[in-house]
Amino acid sequence: MSTLQLNTYNYMVNQIRFVTQSYSSTLKKLTLQTTSSEDLNSSLVDLARQCRNLLEIHCYCVVSQEVVEAFLTHCPSLKQYTLKVTKERHPWKPVRVP
Numbered sequence: 283m284s285t286l287q288l289n290t291y292n293y294m295v296n297q298i299r300f301v302t303q304s305y306s307s308t309l310k311k312l313t314l315q316t317t318s319s320e321d322l323n324s325s326l327v328d329l330a331r332q333c334r335n336l337l338e339i340h341c342y343c344v345v346s347q348e349v350v351e352a353f354l355t356h357c358p359s360l361k362q363y364t365l366k367v368t369k370e371r372h373p374w375k376p377v378r379v380p
Contacts, residue, residue, distance in 0.1 A: 283304075283305045284309060284311065285309075285310060286311070288316070291316060291317055292317070298314070298322070298326065299328070302325070302332050305333070306329075306332040308335070309335065309336060310335060311336070311339075312329075312336065312339050313341075314340070314342070315342040315343065316341075317343055318343045318344045322345070326345060326349045327348060330352035330355075330357055331356045338361060339364070339365065340376060341365055342374060344368065350365045354379070360379050362376040362377060362379060363379070
């Protein structure tokens with residue numbers, strides 16, 4: 283699987299862990315709408331460390347700065363991301379990686 287979109291505001295930590303374990307070598311784009319939590323931050327940091335071929339990550343909830351840094355550090359092919367550390371007005375625009 284290369285593209286996955288999880289549009290729910292439910293607790294998604296277990297699903298993200300499953301995606302990380304099952305699709306770390308093939309995942310290219312992940313979009314999720316969920317609720318913020320420390321467990322979510324931890325799961326996203328782990329995903330960033332293992333899904334090194336990721337081209338895009340779009341998370342429509344507030345995440346920690348550690349999450350943003352993990353994707354920028356561990357995903358060398360990253361082209362764009364939507365990761366916000368503070369709540370902003372919608373629509374949230376993706377950031378392009380130079």
